[in-house]
Amino acid sequence: MPVNHDTDFLEHMPTNCAVQFLDRVEKSADREAFRFPRGEAEAWESVTWRQAGDRVRRLAAGLLSLGLEQEDRVAIASSTRYEWIAADLAVMCAGGATTTVYPTTGSDDTAYIIGDSGSRVVFAEDADQVAKLQEHRAELPEVMKVVVFDPAVADGEWIISLDDLAALGEALLAERPTAVDEVARSIEPDHLATLIYTSGTTGRPKGVRTLHRGWVFEGEAIKAQNILDETDLQFLWLPMAHAFGKVLLSTQLACGFATAIDGRVDKIVDNLAVVRPTFMGAAPRIFEKAHARIVTMQSAEGGLKEKIFLKAFEVGRKVDALRLAGRSVPLPLRLQHALFDKLVFSKVRERFGGRVRFFISGSAALNADIATWFHAAGVLILEGYGMTENSAGATVNHPDAYKIGTVGQPFPGTEVRIGEGGEVQLKGPHVMAGYHNRPEATAEAITADGWLRTGDKGSLDADGFLTITGRIKELFKTSGGKYIAPPAIEAKFKAICPYVSQFMVFGAERNFVSALITLDPDAMAGWAVENGKEGKDYTALVNDDAVQAMVQEYVEELNAQLNRWETIKKWKLLDHDLTIESGELTPSLKVKRNVVESNNADLIASFYS
Template identity: 80%
Template sequence: MPVSHDTSFVETMPQNVAIQFLDRVAASGPREAFRFPRGEAWESVTWAQTGERVRRLAAGLLSLGLEPEQRVGIASSTRYEWILADLAVMCAAGATTTVYPSTGAEDTSYIVGDADCRIVFAEDAAQLEKLQSHRADLPNLGKVITFEDSAADGDWVITMDALAELGDSYLADHPDAIEAVSKEIRPDQLATLIYTSGTTGRPKGVRTLHKAWVFEGEAIKAQNILGEDDLQFLWLPMAHSFGKVLLSTQLACGFATAIDGRVEKIVDNLGVVKPTFMGAAPRIFEKAHARIVTMQAAEGGAKEKIFKKAFEVGTKVDELTMAGKSVPLPLKVQHRLFDKLVFSKVRDRFGGRVKFFISGSAALNAEIAQWFHAAGILILEGYGMTENAAGATVNHPDQYKIGTVGLPFPGTEVRIAEDGEVQLKGPHIMAGYHNRDEATAEAMTDDGWLRTGDKGEIDADGYLKITGRIKELFKTSGGKYIAPPAIEAKFKAICPYVSQFMVFGAERNFVVALITLDPDAIAGWAAENGMEGTSYTDLVRSDKVRAMVADYVDELNGQLNRWETIKKWELLDHDLTIESGELTPSLKVKRAVVESNNKDLIDSFYG
């Protein structure tokens, strides 16, 4: 089935997010909208129930005097209440301002102050404490609404239930308030300020309009990728545009979402929820791949041989099928057998019903995508950034190319500038950075295209391929260009124990790497190699682990051009984390921070 490029939906799409939501409630009232964990069980709510709760909360915000486009912060992890708060802000014509739960008190205060938030939803006592400790710096913050009742004081801080009760009183006097307000919201009205976690400097607030979020959801709907009978599992940070765009898609398509932001519970939850699709950052797929491969290696013997042979056959079948060639009967028979013995078990780890995963927020390793594909799991890579409301291109279940980020959304344009930069145009582009006119001017071209900062190319069929960040490309002192992401991705496909592999060498005469290992994977390795219970730091310092990693680096170097090879490397004594400030909340490496933290070590390679 060819992909639909019909753009007529742009003329008929809902005017704003509030109407998009209210229309969905009207169309799908009795159907399931959300399910979420309550203790050990999962609780389910319909669209009608969600609509009723959102109306009361939105009316509560109006009763507190919220005016159109005034900012309302949400400082919380991903959970059902986050969605309720966001939809209530949309239906009250406010603008949601996002704060990651991992953001420190100083940056939380900066974001809430820079956005001039009048109201903030705070998840619990920990988020509340950040606001209370900087209350003197936030004179315009009139009310905090907490998701957890124990944190409320009844004055400055009230509960969600108390807000809903304020809404009941308001609706008693203004029964049609929500419908009236939603009809007045213009498509070009501010809907969100999403603060980019930024790999450098202070976070910048991206001003995204109602029409951008509505467009994103409707553009996915127009491609017939998802329907009402699908079930999404959502764990992504809702403070990130990738999480928010999946909510827009849900409003447009009407499927149900199971929501739980606890990253450590993803695999367990997939087994229970059995979703038909999920969005994720590539790190999740890398970890799953490494876990399955290392578990098989630990079993050894015949089981490991069968496992390896299965992927050999699966890859061969894939190659023939993708080249449009027929699969010989003996190979077909083998493939069917391995599907039963091996691939079906891999699929069962993800619940057994997944039609596809959507990967975004960083580059997905093509070899890992191919490995999953051989097992019958399709990962559709997409591309975009916060500045264009998350989605610009995406592969389609019926039309995809592994190693590319797919075709442009219908109704959008993608071009490659003379220097190789990917540039975007369409209804999804931001209205600039909040209070940052200079940064806004830098982000746009003179003829109105968004500069992405990514280097890419478009193939003969229109598929976009991202080849790296323009700023990440570096030149050695010998004048050779190096693209770190390409080398780093290769190593992650080779070594199942790696967490991060970071390449450096700008203006130096050779390339070096800093490596961190995945704590879970290396603990498994240690148990099989007589080192059970050894601490992470002692493991990475041990000769055994260094020898094991050295073998993988040699294997990598065998696949690289001479000038790209890793001449020296070191294992760091800790894995990178959000808390250490070396990863963004969407799990991107803050390369400059890592480089600065390890300046002496990197310099010593060239001593």
Template identity: 80%
Template sequence: MPINHDTSFLDHMPQNCAVQFLDRVESSPDREAFRFPRGEAWESVTWRQAGDRVRRLAAGLMALGLESEQRVGIAASTRYEWILADLAIMCAGGATTTVYPTTGGDDTAYILGDSESRFVFAEDESQLAKLRDHREELHGIAKVITFDDTLADGEWVISLEQLAELGDGYLTEHPDAIEQVTKDIQPDQLATLIYTSGTTGKPKGVRLLHRAWVFEGEAIKAQDILHEDDLQFLWLPMAHSFGKVLLSTQLACGFATAIDGRVDKIVENLGIVKPTFMGAAPRIFEKAHARIVTMQASEGGAKEKIFKKAFEVGVKVDRLQREGRSVPLLLKLQHGLFDKLVFSKVRERFGGRVKFFISGSAALNAEIAEWFHAAGILILEGYGMTENAAGATVGHPQDYKIGTVGHAFPGTEVRIGENDEVQLKGPHVMAGYHNLPDATAEAFTEDGWLRTGDKGAIDEDGFLHITGRIKELFKTSGGKYIAPPAVEAKFKAICPYVSQFMVFGAERNFVSALITLDPDALAAWAAENGMEGASYTELVRSEKVKAMVGEYVDELNQQLNRWETVKKWELLDHDLTIESGELTPSLKVKRNVVEANNKDLIDGFYS
């Protein structure tokens, strides 16, 4: 069912992010805005309560002397206080500089220095230590505001509560300060500097304006995808544009958000919170899929047979329905039975109320999307980049195609340029890179479209297909082109134990691969195969595990063109992590880092 992409909302958008927030507080004062864990329980606040807190903190920043568009850093994980800090910065007329909590001290100092941040919100002792270690370089930072009251020293470091008290004093003297400041913020003023965790060189600060963030939220609202009575579960890093765009969407649509940034708690929290939607990176869906599949395999016997048969029937029925064809009666009856026995239990693991998930920041394997869809869980894919405030296209609950990233947001344009490059235009596009005019010029075509560096195609129904990164495509010495993401995604759908699968072979005579396994899934496999208690390294070096993985590689090769087949491969003795520098904070593999770290091993495949 095609969706009407009406663009009339563009004429009635809030002037800036601060007004967007204050409008929401005014229109939904007594509705739930946020809930968050406090110890074992969850605490809830209304929009009015959040608004009061934000006003006090914003006024506190003004009392400290924050001026229009001056930068304020946030070095913290995803939590309620992150959102309070960001909204307070917006309402004080400043601009947020985001710092991942996993960013090292040197890069943290570089980001805060390059952005010329005047103040910093620091979550805890570990974030504060980075600032103290680089205090000489960070002489421009007048105050640090910590989320941990016990760390305040009353001089350079103050607590969130002390900032709010400063705000109380300021509002007593200037009762209309917030209204005055927010009214004056223009749509083309700087709202955020998000530093992209570049795979090479220093991170680049992406200058995103108020109009970009306001537009993102209002464009989702205009498509009638989310409503006031929805409930979001938010764990994504708020330092990443995907997390930030979900906040803008919340302000536009008015739904409540349950926040907990602990990745290891996602599945447990879904069962407690019972959200109607969540945004996530594909790795989260891959892990959930693998966990469910391996748990059923470990039970064996009749249960495993029923589970496998259920998904065989589910995928068949699902494909017929998506193609608009009728489902034979016997198949329909089988499907109804399997829905009660199997699919309802899968849905229950995610809280039982999910209308859809939104997957972004990397390509989702279509077979995994189909598997979830067969169980009655829709995963809509979105597409975009930090340079366009995260959202360029997204599937719609009534208008989607598995394997595509949907249509362009209303009021924006997508085209396919030279070398099949996806290019973007619209109010969501960045104002450029901070202090980097040459890099900014390179990011745009001569006629002003943003270059994404992604290869893609638009089908006859207007759906965008992303086929890989232009730079990631490589050619073998035999002259055949290989798209690594396509081969890698196939393996992830076949092997439930895999964490990362990376193929190489540029200018070589065959394709090779490096493989890492998911430590949790591998531990479960070890327990069932007489190797319980063995370390990750011991397991991946064992002949038993190599034989198990080898069978999955053989299965993969049967699905590939001859020139794509993986001739040699090796298991790495560790999984990739953000801390090792081999994954970005949004869980993308830094391919060149992995390749450099394992140069001798890869060269050995070809010697």
């Protein structure tokens, strides 16, 4: 089926996110909208679009009763859960704009974001989030109310519960039943919808001003490509404070599918088996961990099972190569593939619930070898590309038109060009209105002729598929004048070594390339059992001679695939894995390279002394 690149939908888009939601409620009233775990037994509760609409209307009316006015900011400091989505939709239906705050953000930065945004109300998840606000209350005079998801934390004065807010809304709706609908219909496409503060590696975070037209466009552009519809089921774990999570909500409103929500990263695999979704968005780290887990488990089994496993993927890759080249698969190879699909590949698919039509990978580069490995097992990972500054999505591979190793073709209605220095630049209805209170930064980000400068280096092929090389600022030159693209080297190592968590390359203006490495604690726990080292903690394991020798073998395997000037001459295993809590990973699991480099400056310098 040809991919739809028509832009006719631009003339018929809803005017704003609130109307998009209310229209969906009317159109799909009795269909499932959301499901989420509840109670100690964590049974999944489900709500229809009608039920979600009733709840959102009451919360929106509650915000109006507090005096919220058009484009007033309302912050949400919470992990991903149904209440986050209900609060966000209520803010937009009340004409406000959501300020997103990661639950892991420290109290100082939380106060900065809420103060800089001018937020008047804050939705807070629990006592931990409320404590950050109370600590800085004197600096937040504009915050008139805190609405807490955990009712036990409410004090009935400055801090009220969700139900308290809904009760205020019910009282308003009793007097003015159409109050929310009137406000929703009055919102203009260019009104502010969201302030998303990017987690910068240096300095204070910047608030990206995304508009209603941007989010509506994103959802409608996906709908126009016939990728998803009402019959799909999404599993959503991504942080809703991140643009990737937000765009999946916009897509849901446009397409009408149901979403199962649970933001706990450690529950993803368990939840997939229970929810059995048809698609999911994820960061590459999720696929890297799944790949490593399956490979190491099979290796531990050894013997005939491992031989069958390895032979299955050998056959799978051959069949894939033929099909992707448009050639027929010989009958003997087809029969082999059918057998291995039953013995091996079906079990890989079952780990994800057995019904996934495709995954969407974003927020960082996915290694092509890992994507190819999954594809051989019948698991399609469609890589996409975008950034907060363009409401998350600019290009994506399509189930019927994809090239592994690329981030796909532009959305219908999105323009992509390659600017000076190979920089990818974007234009379309989804581009931000600028950075909040940062006119100089806005001027740097938008070219004189209106294109968004992404800061990424890339290229377009003859079919319009975009390939990203890496962040221009992260590309470096050695003292010998050779250019190095760290993401490409790092991704190669992750495809080779199933025990790695992070692999970070350094060497700007140095005479060779070095690396800092962290190992995956879960994978290493399994390795320890298999190698008679059970009971050793992570730090002891990474200093173990056998582990050091194992990693050295993988580094040598990597070096054999690299140009001479790219090879890793020195490396070191860190005594801890990177985490969101340590500030070395973003909530979307991207490495904050500058933070890691700064934290380990002396160690990196010692490589070259």
